[in-house]
Amino acid sequence: MNKKGLLTLLLACIAWSMVMAGPSSAEYADIVLDNKIESMKKAGVKAVVFPHWFHRIRFKCKACHEDIFILRAGANDINMTKIMEGEFCGRCHNGMTAWEPLYCDRCHSYTGK
Numbered sequence: 670m671n672k673k674g675l676l677t678l679l680l681a682c683i684a685w686s687m688v689m690a691g692p693s694s695a696e697y698a699d700i701v702l703d704n705k706i707e708s709m710k711k712a713g714v715k716a717v718v719f720p721h722w723f724h725r726i727r728f729k730c731k732a733c734h735e736d737i738f739i740l741r742a743g744a745n746d747i748n749m750t751k752i753m754e755g756e757f758c759g760r761c762h763n764g765m766t767a768w769e770p771l772y773c774d775r776c777h778s779y780t781g782k
């Protein structure tokens with residue numbers, strides 16, 4: 670095989686491995702938000718389940734990353750005051766883009782342990 674052929678093969682291998690690696694499964698899965706689990710327990714609500722896929726198919730990544738949410742599980746310091754003031758989930762869950770943050774159980778829905 671000549672040099673050009675070798676290079677083409679190499680590039681093809683790299684491209685293939687990138688396709689196979691794919692996006693991280695966390696992008697598709699539900700993300701559990703439980704940094705504030707102690708306060709949530711006290712308030713009698715469960716941990717939060719964020720349905721990432723449900724949101725991703727409706728919005729571009731840019732709608733949330735990284736203006737609203739830092740792209741790393743657990744890296745966002747979220748609480749209800751901020752949400753009620755229109756930050757984080759409250760950017761959309763404000764009664765306009767999406768329902769208001771009054772329906773606690775819709776977000777605080779974690780049923781695992």
Ligand code: HEC
Nearest residue numbers: 695696700724725728729730733738740741742743744745
């Ligand atoms: C409606 C808002 C929203 C949209 C749209 C969105 N994300 Fe996210 N994403 C989040 C939230 C919330 C988290 C969890 C952050 C946390 O745990 O603090 C997250 C987490 C992530 C993570 C980290 C997961 C991990 O386990 O570390 C990745 C990667 C990611 N998003 C990629 C994407 C990509 C790619 C798109 C577009 C195709 C996208 N997101 C669209 C809100 C969104």
Ligand code: HEC
Nearest residue numbers: 717718719720723728732757758760761766767768775776
């Ligand atoms: C970029 C806007 C946006 C942001 C930010 C956002 N949401 Fe949503 N969310 C929506 C919209 C739009 C819907 C659909 C509302 C409807 O059906 O009326 C929705 C629906 C949901 C649902 C219901 C899903 C279903 O299966 O019906 C849950 C749960 C939810 N959001 C949780 C969250 C949580 C938790 C956060 C913050 C971590 C968040 N959302 C941030 C726009 C957003």
Ligand code: HEC
Nearest residue numbers: 702703704705708709712747748749758762770772773776
């Ligand atoms: C739109 C989604 C959403 C709704 C609706 C919602 N929450 Fe939350 N809540 C969150 C998120 C996200 C966090 C941060 C979780 C974390 O990072 O640990 C949170 C955190 C909390 C916390 C711990 C932090 C703090 O502010 O003290 C309490 C307590 C809480 N929520 C109570 C409630 C109650 C009570 C309701 C109903 C009136 C409610 N939440 C409705 C998404 C929501």
